[in-house]
Amino acid sequence: DTTAQENRSRTISKGYWFVVSGKEYRGYVMYQSDEAWPSLTEDETRSERIRYLGIFPYVNKPAVLCEFDEMGEAAIIYHILAPIGYLLLLILVIRTARGGKKKKKAARKPAAPQIFEVRSDKDMFCPNCESKLPEGAEFCIGCGKAVNLRTPEPMEASQAASSAPPQGDAGPVGFSDRCNSPEILAAAQKNKKSSIGCMWILVFVPLIGFPIAGLLMDDFPFGESLVIGVGIALVMLVVNLLGLRRTKQPMWEGVVVNKYSKEKSEHRGGEDDNWRTYTEYNTIINTDAGKKKTIVEKDSGRHMYDYLSVGDRVRFHPRFGTYEKYDKSKDRIIYCNVCSMINPIQNDRCKRCNNLLFK
Numbered sequence: 001d002t003t004a005q006e007n008r009s010r011t012i013s014k015g016y017w018f019v020v021s022g023k024e025y026r027g028y029v030m031y032q033s034d035e036a037w038p039s040l041t042e043d044e045t046r047s048e049r050i051r052y053l054g055i056f057p058y059v060n061k062p063a064v065l066c067e068f069d070e071m072g073e074a075a076i077i078y079h080i081l082a083p084i085g086y087l088l089l090l091i092l093v094i095r096t097a098r099g100g101k102k103k104k105k106a107a108r109k110p111a112a113p114q115i116f117e118v119r120s121d122k123d124m125f126c127p128n129c130e131s132k133l134p135e136g137a138e139f140c141i142g143c144g145k146a147v148n149l150r151t152p153e154p155m156e157a158s159q160a161a162s163s164a165p166p167q168g169d170a171g172p173v174g175f176s177d178r179c180n181s182p183e184i185l186a187a188a189q190k191n192k193k194s195s196i197g198c199m200w201i202l203v204f205v206p207l208i209g210f211p212i213a214g215l216l217m218d219d220f221p222f223g224e225s226l227v228i229g230v231g232i233a234l235v236m237l238v239v240n241l242l243g244l245r246r247t248k249q250p251m252w253e254g255v256v257v258n259k260y261s262k263e264k265s266e267h268r269g270g271e272d273d274n275w276r277t278y279t280e281y282n283t284i285i286n287t288d289a290g291k292k293k294t295i296v297e298k299d300s301g302r303h304m305y306d307y308l309s310v311g312d313r314v315r316f317h318p319r320f321g322t323y324e325k326y327d328k329s330k331d332r333i334i335y336c337n338v339c340s341m342i343n344p345i346q347n348d349r350c351k352r353c354n355n356l357l358f359k
Contacts, residue, residue: 195247278298281305
């Protein structure tokens with residue numbers, strides 16, 4: 001349409017063909033643009049650059065639609081944000097499907113067990129004349145003697161009473177079973193969701209920020225900014241996925257066998273003499289599986305180094321990345337396994353996150 005005005009969006013459709021190594025390939029595209037294309041007469045062609053995948057030329061597109069110099073800033077930003085939008089849409093669909101499955105499972109939940117009253121065989125006959133007694137009789141119809149019927153006991157209650165574990169006072173010695181309580185499991189799930197949210201933020205910020213900076217800054221080439229942004233985003237994604245994977249590992253127990261500290265130095269960047277000296281504290285644990293685990297802490301963050309002693313038995317909780325001591329009888333403090341806050345040993349809940357303490 002040669003008479004169309006400039007900056008007026010219209011639908012452009014193109015059919016094209018090209019030759020690679022003597023073989024002809026064809027393609028077709030349709031897109032929105034403000035460019036004006038005059039109509040072609042029959043058998044008339046127009047030359048245009050086509051970009052294709054070298055190992056598979058069937059994947060191709062006109063160069064104007066895939067080269068950064070030709071696409072324009074708006075198209076580049078669209079192509080950057082489109083995969084992110086598709087990913088978020090996929091996550092939304094998956095979570096919606098999971099929510100539907102949970103609702104179906106809740107609807108199929110079996111009804112509460114019914115309580116049946118059972119009459120004992122001994123109550124069916126008179127103890128004096130052994131005549132058969134009708135249901136609910138208080139006197140024998142044969143000899144007239146009063147019958148002492150025992151109150152039927154619900155089967156559900158009797159079974160629950162017989163199977164209930166003996167209750168005792170939970171002392172400060174021993175590993176706590178609160179790690180499996182619904183409240184703690186909910187806190188672990190909440191921490192996992194927060195970690196996943198932080199992971200996506202750390203991935204999307206460089207992935208979007210660097211290309212935008214490359215578009216807006218003349219001294220920062222767009223190609224370089226795109227490579228840097230994608231590289232940093234991939235590093236953040238891998239690091240966070242490894243961290244999430246560690247939270248799924250099983251719990252392990254072990255014994256503290258050694259503790260030591262040493263002075264170390266690190267270069268802080270900038271000038272050559274910009275060095276920092278710090279103290280590294282190491283707590284060595286031998287697990288029941290025969291593996292060696294090391295808790296590494298620096299400077300004032302020597303919490304486990306001071307809390308644990310050689311010979312202490314400990315349990316590691318991978319959901320939170322924290323440790324629990326077996327014998328707490330001589331301790332005046334206890335660490336919250338959810339948020340790592342120090343609490344008095346008398347507390348039953350953490351004073352910061354209000355979660356149950358493992359005691």
